[in-house]
Amino acid sequence: MEDLLRNGTPQQLDIYVKRILAKYANEEQILFAEEIAGTPPAPNDKKVPLHFCIDKKLVGEDAYGIKCINEVKITDWTATQEIICNHKARLTITFKVVLWVKYEDNSFGIVVLPDDVYKPYPNASFISAMNVPQTIGYGETLEIIGIGTNPKFKWVKDVPLTEFDAPIPPECFDDPTIQSHLLIKAVKPEYDILNDCPYTTHAVGHSSTGETWELNGIHAPQGATEVLLSIFVDVLDKLGVDQDILIEGIPLDC
Numbered sequence: 001m002e003d004l005l006r007n008g009t010p011q012q013l014d015i016y017v018k019r020i021l022a023k024y025a026n027e028e029q030i031l032f033a034e035e036i037a038g039t040p041p042a043p044n045d046k047k048v049p050l051h052f053c054i055d056k057k058l059v060g061e062d063a064y065g066i067k068c069i070n071e072v073k074i075t076d077w078t079a080t081q082e083i084i085c086n087h088k089a090r091l092t093i094t095f096k097v098v099l100w101v102k103y104e105d106n107s108f109g110i111v112v113l114p115d116d117v118y119k120p121y122p123n124a125s126f127i128s129a130m131n132v133p134q135t136i137g138y139g140e141t142l143e144i145i146g147i148g149t150n151p152k153f154k155w156v157k158d159v160p161l162t163e164f165d166a167p168i169p170p171e172c173f174d175d176p177t178i179q180s181h182l183l184i185k186a187v188k189p190e191y192d193i194l195n196d197c198p199y200t201t202h203a204v205g206h207s208s209t210g211e212t213w214e215l216n217g218i219h220a221p222q223g224a225t226e227v228l229l230s231i232f233v234d235v236l237d238k239l240g241v242d243q244d245i246l247i248e249g250i251p252l253d254c
Contacts, residue, residue: 010248017245021172022164024237027188030093030155031231032142033128034135045136049190049228053197054111055123056222057103063222064104065196071100072189074231076152081180081237086173089159089237091182094145094152097231114144114151125224127197159237168239177242185234194226 032047056063077095084090099111116124128134133143139158146152161168172178 010250013247013249013251015245015247017243018240019243020238020240021168022161022166022239024089024159024164024235024239026235027232028091028155028157028235029230029232030095030142031097031153031229032134032136033130036129043135047136047230049192049230050130051127051226051228052113052117053125053127053224053226054099054101055224057105057107057109058222059105062105064107065223065225066101066193066227067104067106068102068193069099069189069191069227069229070102070108072187072191072229072231073098073100074187074233077184079182079184079235081182083161083173083178083180083239084158086170087161088139089161089164089180089239091157091159091235091237093155093182093184093233093235095155096152097229099229114153118147118151127226164237164239172241175241178239179241180237180239183236183238185236188232188234190230190232192228194228197224197226 029047031050033050034043035046035048037044037046054066056065074095075098077093080092082090082092096115097113099113101109101111103109111124113124114126114130116122117126117130130144133141135141141154141156143154144151145154
């Protein structure tokens with residue numbers, strides 16, 4: 001290779017590349033509930049942790065609550081982006097949350113959200129009203145989709161293109177190769193284990209038709225543990241086009 005670089009003849013090379021026009025990078029909270037406050041209580045466009053209960057583990061006549069959450073993972077996720085009317089990017093992430101929990105008897109278990117809320121005999125239940133979309137401002141929502149088949153959380157946020165790190169020339173939107181790539185760079189959960197769930201037996205999983213809560217469900221007579229959970233992710237959205245560039249160089253043989 002040294003001989004080639006020393007003695008080779010430079011020539012014009014046509015290189016096919018993806019040119020990045022602009023990027024959006026930010027930490028986003030994708031698992032949350034909308035705060036309900038005031039008199040009378042009403043949504044106020046502020047995020048608070050998702051509030052839910054997990055059944056205690058029943059061993060004989062003894063019930064053991066959640067002692068700790070050892071690990072939190074997001075799984076079965078997809079991340080997509082769509083340009084809306086050439087002035088904003090719609091970011092969409094669908095996902096499940098897997099909790100590796102430790103009980104008071106030092107045994108372990110797995111809780112999958114939102115799956116374990118919508119089973120016929122659920123072992124988890126939302127205190128937050130997650131049977132309706134949580135809405136923050138005019139462009140951010142969190143809802144549960146696929147109830148009855150394959151439930152997932154779906155987070156959507158509209159980001160004005162003015163919040164990207166560089167202006168995008170208007171003519172670029174006419175380029176048929178324009179596309180975007182949305183990446184999740186890091187996942188950072190925050191949680192807190194509270195006391196016993198305030199309901200002696202917590203609510204049966206919500207239905208897609210928005211049925212009222214059943215405060216004394218037919219399951220979990222042993223009680224449940226209250227949990228607060230938030231998930232933050234670092235997102236990186238790259239908007240670019242396909243282009244050819246010409247350079248002077250010495251090609252290596254294929």
